[in-house]
Amino acid sequence: MRLKGKTILITAAGQGIGRASAEACLKEGANVIATDINQEALQKFKSDCPEVQTYVLDVMDSNAIKAFAKTIPNLDGLFNCAGFVHNGTVLDISDEDWDFSMNLNVTSMMRMCRTFLPGMLEQAKITGSSSIVNMASMASSIKGFPMRTAYGATKAAVIGLTKGIAADFVKKGxxxxxxxxxxxxxxxxxxxxxxxPDPVQAEKDFIARQPMGRLAEVSDIAPMVVFLLSDESQCVTGQSLSVDGGVTI
Ligand code: NAD
Known part of the structure; x- marks a missing residue:
């Protein structure tokens, strides 16, 4: 039970990587607060795993985040997973697309960190350590991918946000x-x-980007999230850890 007694909040936990990570945290003994904008997905999660606490939260809604923070205990762990993929070159990005991508992928994470950090600092005074994990991507400052300019820019910003928070609070647990x-x-x-336009070819193209010759599964990503939320990683901060099937060999 690597997360026993820890209270962990996860965004975008209704499906995909967020839900898989939330399930992995539950298995490791955490009290998991799974949030998502999609109530139906959360209801399904709750019926599959009754021990999970669920809450509808739009990470783009600053007031909702503040109100929600007042209702839950101080956190040991926060996994900011919500994000959106814009498809296109720089020529395809409207101002609205750019603002939406920045708001959902970056500003929401800053708001979540800003809102929950004071409680996490209090918790760290008791336990010695609290952990924030932010979802970035290989498409970021790490590597460029076709049709991912807006997305890559937001995820590069996530890496910068992460390093800044790590630097400011490294001495405070x-x-x-x-x-x-x-x-x-x-x-x-x-x-x-x-x-x-050609889904069969599109899947082949996605697989071809992965030197291991297969897509990653959500079960490949969740263990890294658990590790970073656990005390096993207590000497790891400000890092950008890749689980990329060999993309950056
Ligand atoms: P997904 O689309 O399968 O699930 C995303 C979840 O986010 C959904 O349940 C959705 O309801 C929720 N969501 C959307 N807008 C929201 C909002 N405003 N507030 C709260 N929740 C909201 O996603 P996924 O593929 O598992 O991706 C999750 C994260 O991982 C994203 O940040 C994504 O950029 C990142 N990522 C995904 C991949 C990939 O190949 N799938 C690769 C690298 C990074």
């Missing part, structure tokens, strides 16, 4: 790291594949 997956088989990836 707060660790902050990001996870950078390669291409992961999730409902949103399946959506990107099925909306491509």
């Amino acid at each position: 707060i660790r902050c790291n990001s996870v950078n997956p390669g291409t992961v088989n999730t409902p949103s990836l399946q959506g990107r594949i099925s909306s491509a």
Whole structure:
């Protein structure tokens, strides 16, 4: 039980990587607060795993985040997972697309960190350590991918946000790291594949980006999240850890 007694909040936990990570945290004994904008997905999660606490939270809603924070205990762990993939080159990015991507992928994480950090600092005074994990991507400052300019810019910003928080609070028991997956088989990836002009070729192209010759599964990413939320990683902060199927060999 590597997370026994820890209270961990996860965003975008209704499906995909967020839900898999939430389930992995439950298995390791954490009290998991799973949040998502999608009530139906949370209801399904709750019926599959009655021990999970669920809450509908739009991470783009500053007031809702503040109100929610007042209702829950101080956190030991926060996993900011919510994010959106814009598909296109720089020529395809409207001002609205850019603002939406920055708001959902970056500003929401800053708001979550800003809101929950004071409680995490209090908790760290008792336990010695609290951990923030932010979802970045290989498409970021690490590597450029075709049609991912807006997305890559937001995820590069997530890495910067992560390092800044780590630097400011390293002496106060707060660790902050990001996870950078390669291409992961999730409902949103399946959506990107099925909306491509040639879905069969699109899936082949996604797999071809992975030197291991397969898509990552959510079960490949969740163990890294658990590690970063656990005390096993207590000497790890400000890092950007890749789980990329060999993309950056
Ligand atoms: P997914 O689309 O399968 O699930 C995303 C979840 O986010 C959904 O349950 C959705 O309801 C929720 N969500 C959307 N907007 C929200 C909001 N405003 N507030 C709260 N919740 C909201 O996603 P996924 O593929 O598991 O991706 C999760 C994260 O991992 C994202 O940040 C994504 O950028 C990142 N990522 C994914 C991949 C991949 O290949 N799938 C690769 C690298 C990084």
